Amino acid sequence: MRPWTSKPIIFLIAGGLLIVLGTFLCLFSATIFHEILGKEMILSKTSKGYEVWKDSSSLPPMYLEIYFFNWTNPEELTVPGKKPILVEVGPYSFAEVRQKVNVTFHPENNTVSYFQRRSWYFDQEHSNGSLEDSITQLNAVAVSAAHKIRYWSSFFQNTVSYVLSTKANISVTKTVDELLFTGYEDTIINMGKVAVAEEVPPFDRFGWFYKRNGSIDFDGHYNMDTGAGDISNLGLLRNWNYKDTTNYFKSPCNVLEGSAGEFWPPYQTEDDIRFYSVDLCRTVTLQFARKSSFLDIPGNRYSLAEKTLGNNTKRRYPHEQAKYFEVTTTTEDFFESEHSAEVTQMPEDTEDPDVVNLGNCYCNGQCTPDGLINITSCRYGAPAFVSLPHFYKADPILRDGIVGMNPNEEDHDFYITLEPTTGIPLQVAARLQVNILLQPSQIRLFQNVPKIYFPMFWFSMKVEAPKDLASDLKYFLLLPNICFGGGIVTVILGSLIVLSVIFFLVVKKQRTNNPEPLKTETTNNAPTKKAELVYMDKVNTEDDSHVRNDRRLYPKFY
Ligand SMILES: *[C@@H]1O[C@H](CO)[C@@H](O)[C@H](O)[C@H]1NC(C)=O
Ligand SMILES: *[C@@H]1O[C@H](CO)[C@@H](O)[C@H](O)[C@H]1NC(C)=O
Ligand SMILES: *[C@@H]1O[C@H](CO)[C@@H](O)[C@H](O)[C@H]1NC(C)=O
Ligand SMILES: *[C@@H]1O[C@H](CO)[C@@H](O)[C@H](O)[C@H]1NC(C)=O
Ligand SMILES: *[C@@H]1O[C@H](CO)[C@@H](O)[C@H](O)[C@H]1NC(C)=O
Ligand SMILES: *[C@@H]1O[C@H](CO)[C@@H](O)[C@H](O)[C@H]1NC(C)=O
Secondary structure (H helix, E strand, O other), X not given: OOHHHOHHHHHHHHHHHHHHHHHHHHHHHHHHHHHHHHHHHOOOOOOOOHHHHHEHHHOOOEEEEEEEEEEOOHHHOOOOOOOOEEEEEEEEEEEEEEEEEEEEEEHHHOEEEEEEEEEEEEOOOOOOOOOOXXXXXXXXXXXXXXXXXXXOOHHHHHHXXXXXXXXXXXXEEEEHXXXXXXXXXXXXXXXXXXXXXXXOOOOOEEOOOOOOOOOOOOOOEEEXXXXXXXXXXXXXXXXXXXXXEOOOOOOOOOEOOOEXXXXXXXXXXXXXXXXXXXXXXXXXXXXXXXXXXXXXXXXXXXXXXXXXXXXXXXXXXXXXXXXXOOOOOOHHHHHHHHHHHOHHHOOOHHHOOOEEEHHHHHHOOOOOOOOOEEOHHHOOOOOEEEEOHXXXXXXXXXXXXXXXXXXXXXXHOOEEEEOOXXXXXXXXXXXXXXXXXXXXOOOHHHOOOOOEEEEEEEEEEEEEOOHHHHHHHHHHHHHHHHHHHHHHHHHHHHHHHHHHHHHHHHXXXXXXXXXXXXXXXXXHOHHHHHHHHHHHHHHHHHHOOOOOHHHHHHHHHO
């Protein structure tokens, strides 16, 4: 007897294999999915998103929408009881194209290096106004000049004071194009070049986006993790401008942390997410706000909130990060000095040497009310402060000094909604407002002005996952379920086969043991008799199939 030539045994083995395979699929569907996910998400030259990451021009356009605050009563600035009236105009809409230049993969440390070039194209159709619209703003150049020289000797201050009061006005009226990309000439800029050697912008004109259109190096040099070593590191910014710290803030606030802002690792929880923002020169924390959904895909919404906007946010920095602190200071020394400045506010936290008040190290000296981010140190010393548009989520005191702020979540929140399993962004709304600090000074032009964080403009960049990506994503997310379901079906199929074979064998055995009823039956019915006889023949062949091979064909015809 050769069991492997016997059909029931083959079926049994096949059924058994199916059961094993099915069980395997069920048990490991999550692991299999994880493997596929890990492979799919890694950034490489062949990965799905690579081409559009390298050049976004084939994607539907992303719009940078800019809103200006048109200052309608500059002549009333020093009139007691009057507040600056700011009228929001816009949006002025620009299609943004992002390209990566000099993309170099470093497989040895699982990173990729690149420069980012951003270009903007005015889109009249999506705008409410034209580039020729004229806007009146606070004279940011004059305010910056006055701010910079506030600690100079009075001789120099008087000289500048004279120049400013003859050459400059407290407000400027320019076109949208000049204010943004073309820039405008200003005598103070040229004067500043002569007077101060260091900390002067390398620009001959002033414009909020002057020289940024199409610039390769403005955003700096990025070194980002591709996730090839560990998928949970996907998108992390490792180095920026060849370093993992910046000069803009005191340690440890100068540490690069989080994503470069484009890729997020899979398996997001409700923990905070972080990214490094070139515009803000710092790491920004987005806090879980709520569950949300986009095109029926559930997501986690993270938004900019008090951990970034507050001036008194404490955070644990583990000792292993102490390498980032200044060489001359030990971790303990560092926190010691931080604490001594603000002892009153943190009674219990002082006991933990790893807790640092981020508010302090981001203040760079003088703290601001909640809701402002001091970017003075990375804007050539201009007193620039970033907030959410209309001072949303900010200390109401900031809105008190001016007329025209109407914050609301729908239009002014800064958030990212991530699909938690894959970490793919479903919706991004990046919105920030740029403010200039106006305050009284020795300079004649600014002698009697009130202290105001003066809103200049705000922008919104809202991007949503394209529909086709969303539907692909939906199916991809079903994969573990499909895998699991397939496993169950396979197990059931295998079990059915095994059961039928067992049933078949049992029936067969019974019939071999009691051949009597068959014989009596055959006498009653002629056609059945023939068939049953054949069947019995076949049973007999099993024992000595090698001799009576010919008969085995009969059951097939039956
Ligand atoms: C800004 O305000 C001035 C008057 O203060 C007005 O002439 C100008 O048209 C306004 N600009 C826009 C774009 O509405
Ligand atoms: C366009 O701007 C004007 C004021 O500049 C405003 O009154 C109007 O509501 C805006 N229209 C849209 C569609 O936003
Ligand atoms: C930006 O530069 C591109 C080409 O370099 C040009 O076509 C476009 O008009 C510029 N955008 C603005 C807003 O100046
Ligand atoms: C990875 O290696 C490249 C090339 O040697 C280097 O430029 C980059 O800084 C390295 N990145 C990290 C995080 O070490
Ligand atoms: C903002 O930062 C600058 C430079 O980093 C610092 O001199 C200033 O005191 C800070 N705070 C305010 C309110 O200006
Ligand atoms: C921090 O913000 C709060 C709320 O805006 C404000 O009352 C407080 O004065 C600020 N702290 C400092 C040191 O400026």
